[in-house]
Amino acid sequence: MTETRPKISLKDVHKAFGPKVVLDGLDLDVAEGRSMVVIGGSGVGKSVMLKCILGLLTPDSGSVEIDGVSVLGLLSGERDRVNRKIGMLFQGAALFDSLPVWENVAFRLLSDGTDRDEAREIAVRKLAQVGLRRNVGHLSPADLSGGMRKRVGLARAIAGDPEIIFFDEPTTGLDPIMSGVINELIVSCVKELGATALSITHDMASAQKIGDRIAMIYNGRIIWNGPADEVAGSDNELVEQFINGRTAGPIQMALRA
Amino acid sequence: MNFLQPIGRVFIGFLGSIGRLTVFTGIALSHVVRPPWYPRIILRQMIEIGYFSLPVVGLTAVFTGMVLALQSFTGFARFNAEGAVANVVVLSITRELGPVLAGLMVSGRIGASMAAEIGTMRVTEQVDALTTLSTNPFKYLVVPRFIAGVTMLPVLVLIADIIGVMGGYLIGVFELGFNAANYLQNTWDFLTAFDVISGLVKAAVFGFIITLMGCYHGYHSRGGAQGVGQATTNAVVSASILILCFDYILTAIFFAADG
Numbered sequence: 161m162t163e164t165r166p167k168i169s170l171k172d173v174h175k176a177f178g179p180k181v182v183l184d185g186l187d188l189d190v191a192e193g194r195s196m197v198v199i200g201g202s203g204v205g206k207s208v209m210l211k212c213i214l215g216l217l218t219p220d221s222g223s224v225e226i227d228g229v230s231v232l233g234l235l236s237g238e239r240d241r242v243n244r245k246i247g248m249l250f251q252g253a254a255l256f257d258s259l260p261v262w263e264n265v266a267f268r269l270l271s272d273g274t275d276r277d278e279a280r281e282i283a284v285r286k287l288a289q290v291g292l293r294r295n296v297g298h299l300s301p302a303d304l305s306g307g308m309r310k311r312v313g314l315a316r317a318i319a320g321d322p323e324i325i326f327f328d329e330p331t332t333g334l335d336p337i338m339s340g341v342i343n344e345l346i347v348s349c350v351k352e353l354g355a356t357a358l359s360i361t362h363d364m365a366s367a368q369k370i371g372d373r374i375a376m377i378y379n380g381r382i383i384w385n386g387p388a389d390e391v392a393g394s395d396n397e398l399v400e401q402f403i404n405g406r407t408a409g410p411i412q413m414a415l416r417a
Numbered sequence: 418m419n420f421l422q423p424i425g426r427v428f429i430g431f432l433g434s435i436g437r438l439t440v441f442t443g444i445a446l447s448h449v450v451r452p453p454w455y456p457r458i459i460l461r462q463m464i465e466i467g468y469f470s471l472p473v474v475g476l477t478a479v480f481t482g483m484v485l486a487l488q489s490f491t492g493f494a495r496f497n498a499e500g501a502v503a504n505v506v507v508l509s510i511t512r513e514l515g516p517v518l519a520g521l522m523v524s525g526r527i528g529a530s531m532a533a534e535i536g537t538m539r540v541t542e543q544v545d546a547l548t549t550l551s552t553n554p555f556k557y558l559v560v561p562r563f564i565a566g567v568t569m570l571p572v573l574v575l576i577a578d579i580i581g582v583m584g585g586y587l588i589g590v591f592e593l594g595f596n597a598a599n600y601l602q603n604t605w606d607f608l609t610a611f612d613v614i615s616g617l618v619k620a621a622v623f624g625f626i627i628t629l630m631g632c633y634h635g636y637h638s639r640g641g642a643q644g645v646g647q648a649t650t651n652a653v654v655s656a657s658i659l660i661l662c663f664d665y666i667l668t669a670i671f672f673a674a675d676g
Binding site: 236244246247250251258316 | 541
């Protein structure tokens with residue numbers, strides 16, 4: 161059996177903000193067509209890792225590759241080409257307030273010059289895929305509930321049929337039932353597209369639902385990486401403390417006065 | 418020597434801000450001349466800056482023209498030069514007060530709104546979302562505002578010039594008893610194309626300053642609602658001060674050219 165090239169690969173990535181080291185030699189591979197979930201406490205570098213892959217931050221050192229090609233130091237046109245493979249669901253959905261919902265969903269299509277009527281129909285189909293009716297497309301993002309915003313964000317993420325989808329805390333701020341709905345939508349959308357998914361979350365129920373594999377980040381490094389169904393039985397005391405939500409253990413939360 | 422430390426820190430911070438602003442301006446201007454452009458957004462910004470600023474700029478202009486007529490009449494009456502009222506009104510409005518007052522009013526209305534909108538987009542990750550959607554935030558957010566500001570401010574000022582002169586005319590004719598035809602003749606006789614054009618050039622520069630400050634402070638806002646509020650304040654204050662500074666610089670240049 162031959163070893164397949166990872167779709168996303170991070171090697172020895174370092175990133176610091178002034179004296180604060182956030183990523184300290186992070187290594188992570190995500191295989192094509194698989195769903196990887198990175199878990200970890202608040203402020204351990206999950207979002208920074210994601211932003212380094214997306215090109216929103218530049219690592220101090222290390223490599224970030226997509227499809228075996230380094231995505232660091234790309235010119236804006238090259239970066240745009242890479243981003244066309246990518247869909248992203250932001251934590252707060254990051255919908256554009258100045259545009260109606262359907263234009264948010266069809267944003268990339270409209271930017272690429274797709275006819276507005278055609279783009280609107282595609283947006284309506286994508287909204288239906290995440291369980292939203294056609295009339296939602298004419299609403300403003302300000303008129304939507306948190307769960308609906310997440311669904312619209314998901315519809316926007318999948319609108320360009322991306323090869324890779326990133327999910328940043330997809331269930332944060334949602335009630336348990338809506339979290340379940342979003343998790344199921346993520347699983348179905350990723351499977352339908354055959355996409356590679358990388359999610360970051362600290363919601364263990366969500367992680368186990370949407371991930372094939374789970375990795376845990378702590379002190380800027382991946383300290384555990386394995387199949388999602390094995391995380392509960394992990395004998396790593398950091399993982400064990402985190403998934404059980406215990407305050408006592410090796411993970412000490414920084415308390416601010 | 419410890420008292421020098423805070424002074425040095427402020428000075429270095431100031432130099433850093435100048436550097437960041439210069440880089441921001443350079444990047445934005447480089448995108449102005451490179452496609453793609455977004456005509457729908459440029460048009461929307463033109464309407465926002467030009468059309469929706471008309472009431473506030475028009476009201477400012479009409480009252481300024483009226484006050485100018487009254488004040489200049491009071492002054493000139495002391496040495497029997499009341500006939501110069503029409504000339505003073507039209508020259509003051511076109512060369513100075515039209516562009517400066519319109520600039521300051523638009524700075525308060527548009528500069529603040531740009532900083533708040535882009536700042537909110539920044540802190541709610543909408544700017545990051547643009548990047549992930551293969552859309553350059555400079556092209557989408559900054560360039561349309563630059564183009565709209567630089568083109569619409571001169572249009573607004575031209576309208577303000579007309580309304581301001583009309584304000585002076587109303588007071589001159591109906592309050593101070595000038596002959597209507599003579600007032601208009603005096604206005605027209607002393608007005609040169611240079612007076613109007615110099616005011617419009619000032620307006621274009623002020624439009625650039627207002628949009629630059631609004632976009633720059635909004636783009637670099639941090640820290641949620643408080644950061645956005647701070648960005649809004651900084652945008653209006655810095656644009657207003659720069660408008661007054663550049664008004665002097667441009668006036669000195671025009672003064673030399675005219676002389």
